[in-house]
Amino acid sequence: MKTKLILLALLVPCSFLFSQNYCMSNPEGFGAAATGGGNAVPVTVTNLADLTAKLKLKTPQVILVSGTINCSYTSLAVNDKTIIGLPGARLVNLDQTAVGSGILSLKSGSNNIIIRNLIFEGPGSYDVDGHDNLTSEATNIWVDHCEFQDGMDGNFDNKGDADNVTISWCKFTYLKTPKSGGTGGADDHRFSNLIGSSKTDAPADGHYSITFKNCYWAKGCKQRMPRVRNAEIHILNCLYNTSESGSVAIGLGGGTKNSTCYVEGSDFVNVDKVFKEYTSTDGGEVGIAFDHCRKSPMDFGTKVNKPSYAYTTIPLGKVEEFVSNTSCGAGATLQVSSTGLINANCTNKI
Template identity: 75%
Template sequence: MKTKLILLALLLPCSFLFAQNYYMSAPEGFGAATTGGGSATPVTVTTLTDLTAKLKLTTPQVILVSGTINCTYTSVQAKDKTILGLPGARLINLDQTASGSGILNLKAGSNNIIIRNLIFEGPGAYDTDGHDNLTSEATNLWVDHCEFQDGTDGNFDNKGAADNVTVSWCKFTYLKAPKAGGPGGADDHRFSDLIGSSKTDAPADGHYSITFKNCYWAEGCKERMPRARNAELHILNCYYNTSVSGSLAIGLGGGSNNTTCYVEGTDFAKIGTAFKNYTSTDGGTIRITFKDCLNAPANSGTTVTKQAYNYSVLPTANVAGFISNPSCGAGATLQVTAQGVISTSCNNLGLNENVHN
């Protein structure tokens, strides 16, 4: 019996570690303090009106999104909310005009928000200076297992007051051909993720603190994976695979407060350029370090040290296979019951992780 108990004790941590990676009960990284709606009784919404009404409530809410919701651009201040997509749940807006494009904007003052297992679908890239599938000025935000498709201006941007954010197991892609001739001047605006809207844009503490963990910049992405100013970024176990000509993954400018970026265990499998320095236009200084990455360029600036928080790490050699897995990888791949219970059925992938303390 003693031998069996010892074996069980050895096996449980491995199972737990994987569960905390594919299915995380709480975020790791800069957004680790996010709790969303907590233990509030889940409510199901099927229309934009219902979704918006629940987001505006002052009480904590766990909101289950069912089916496809056709959206108009919605700007809302939300606090203590969890938005969880049931399997196949999708928010969609096919408007390409500057004022009508985009899906959800979390206004300044939004705080403690979780968004999981949703597909955001836009009409395709068109440089009209329009809106994004998701734009956030929220503090304490966790976006997990979502798929962002075909944003007009971008897929998912953080700007203004946004801070303490974790983006995990998300997939960014462009499935529709870009529309040329927009007044903004770029005929191919498949630009996925902007952090800071200008070199002077920054949260109260001066730095956008954002973790990208197990994310997948997939086919169709051209630039901004991400593009950041005034930021401290941790890009962990991410996967880049896009065949777009001239594609650019990470772009950094210093801005008013300088920028650091620690890229760890990441696979730049197929990308035109992995990193570009924008200090000539953004000012300030940048530092970027690539640690245990595949196909990565040289570091820039003095070495960036790893983040002080605890987090789990996949072996870099396993990143491509696990992040791109269509059933148990990045994107809206969680199984969620009608009661809001998330499945952990993907624990059987047999993956071993390490934990960094």
């Protein structure tokens, strides 16, 4: 359900250059209803105890993260919160045990969350059924300009009750050598983004509604970019540039509710296999459509309609240049002042 957006004018007065894409004042796509902490007075945290305490508050909060916070796995319900990383802000957990791995899990019941400009750093992939850098069962969530590095089980997964999600200008990468010999069976588990943990896993309305906009699957990503069940997915102006042998970008299984994926204006510049279907293991039906993409295969399965919501685009010919830009592209590249003011002084022009 769409609700009236509250413009975060106090916190995100982005410049006019490239403002509709690089630095958005509010989310586009399935997560467009997310308003987070709204116009609450920003507070700055520098350690895990303070961050956790602010996330647990019942009132709307705008939380600024400063510096590197060494994390232990934290799972909690979060509502009406905006989390913004100041330049260089990083959440780190290098624990490579099944129980201790992972950074943040947004439990079922979480709602209305914005996370921007943070680096999530894990210990490297190791298949022992551990935790992800970020796991979400939240509804109405916008994750923007974050970088996810070396998640042990994955970088950023959505499962359970997760729904109405926009993931924009995020970078996913694996920089550490994967650890083999895990109990899960995969010696190289650099599997970035899972949607739906099983063929029966689905939110209340039956479909995970998730938009990936201007995202970048970069060095080290092996599979799950994303891997999907029971979902309707829109992949818009995204970049795939991973040189890993045997890499698979989009994996689509029908599950119990069927799945669709509309891929638009995206560049598969370097990936071994763009699409793989998993109906033999997941059941159901799938449909994927490629609209003005580079190096994409043919459409497959059932007919997929273009999303009906309003959104902005960049030309296909500019996707690689803009999305991979190290100062004005995907990842934690926003310029944020000490008071939470976000400005985009980028020279990219459409």
